Amino acid sequence: MVTQEHVSREPLREVDANLLFALHALIEERNLTRAGERLLMSQPAMSGALARLRKHFDDELLVRASHGFELTALAQRLRPAVTDALGAAEGLLGHERAFSPATSAKRFAVSMSEYAMTVLAEPLTRLLTEQAPECSVTLDPLDMDRDQLDTQLMRRDLIVAPIYFEFPGRSQPVSTDTLVCLVDRDHPRLRDGALALDDLHEMQHAVAEFPAAGPVRRPLEVELEKHGLADRSVLVRVRSLLTLPFAVAGTDMCCFVPSRLARRCADLLGLTIARTPLGAVDITEAAHWHPRRENDPSVVWLRRLLYDVAVTVEDERP
Structure with a gap:
């Protein structure tokens, strides 16, 4: 449990709310570069955010280890609270924003199994270009490490993988x-x-x-x-x-x-x-997503787009 003694006396009104997103990315990624990429922030900006977080919590949060960075004990205890807080913030603020595919410049992140990549990548990107010309998508192969499934789900808008992989979160057949x-x-x-x-x-x-x-x-x-x-x-x-x-x-x-x-x-x-x-x-290949993204308008739209792609693919089935 995180108690008040672990948090600085800095008034809440003086804390940048964006630091919540930075803290979440740093805790999940445990890497400054990857956390910055996740938030579209430069490494210097990410380093600055970490410095401010360290000052606020009076704790290092991330410490160097032989294989990279490790979370401090406080950061480990903060992790579930930060995830819940971010989910609540997105539920209150983020999900109320409408998504307009014709004008949005959102960059989606989707991981796919290798087989799904061969079948779905081309029609998905083609349909995305037609319906959301300013949007883009990063497609990367699915990491097959079972221990990383939950982390991958947090980092991606969607994951497309065989249904028997039993990803946590929500899913629908594709x-x-x-x-x-x-x-x-x-x-x-x-x-x-x-x-x-x-x-x-x-x-x-x-x-x-x-x-x-x-x-x-x-x-x-x-x-x-x-x-x-x-x-x-x-x-x-x-x-x-x-x-x-x-x-x-x-x-x-x-x-x-x-x-x-x-x-x-x-x-x-x-x-x-x-x-x-x-x-x-x-x-059966299925789309999987984190419960936090259940009502995110952009991800809801992406799931519908993937459904349209799947219908086209199924029509081609012999």
């Missing part, structure tokens, strides 16, 4: 795809474009592993288990779904990837989609 089996087009086990269950048992597989999925079983794993393939032979493990087709090309391995990805790279890599006895395995 797009659905079906997993298909990719093999070399001249694979010796192919019979009329199909693989038998015995083939899948005896073949070696390439798989993508995602630490952010944690203990949750993915839909493919559930389907494989139904057909006695839980102990399939895995030769190659990768950390990127997009690299699976490249790992399989020119080999006797197989892999399961979303159909849109398979269609894009099959001809280029000499691969083909093989029919299998497995049932249809659908995967």
Whole structure:
């Protein structure tokens, strides 16, 4: 609990309310440069804000360590109170401001899984340019570290990732795809474009592993288990779904990837989609956002825009 003894006697009227945003960014980022980027502030300005905060709280707040900065004990105790205060301030002030896509110059921040990036990035940026010509968006890959999911959610307007990642906060489905089996087009086990269950048992597989999925079983794993393939032979493990087709090309391995990805790279890599006895395995990408942004007009508008993009993508599904 943060008590009055931890706070300076500086009158509240003399405190710049913007320091609340600076304090929140510094506590979450633990890095002056990243905190400044988050608030669109230069590093000198961020350093000045930290100096004022240190004076106000009579505490260092951030101290240098071997790997960067660490929070002081007071900063750790302040963290939940600062988050609540910022949420209340945005609820009182920020959410009342209307968002006009035609005139706003907001820069959105969106993280996406690599697969979502290949499917959604182009139509999203195109539609954003058409409807909000002065706005921009920073798209970056999703950090697959499960321990960082909550922090990422705080930093981004939206995150697009498989629904089974179980992000905290709010979410809504965006797009659905079906997993298909990719093999070399001249694979010796192919019979009329199909693989038998015995083939899948005896073949070696390439798989993508995602630490952010944690203990949750993915839909493919559930389907494989139904057909006695839980102990399939895995030769190659990768950390990127997009690299699976490249790992399989020119080999006797197989892999399961979303159909849109398979269609894009099959001809280029000499691969083909093989029919299998497995049932249809659908995967769903979802938009995730922090509860603080539930009623933020700009983020509400961005979610609607992403929905329009998803409708277009789904219409292209075979």
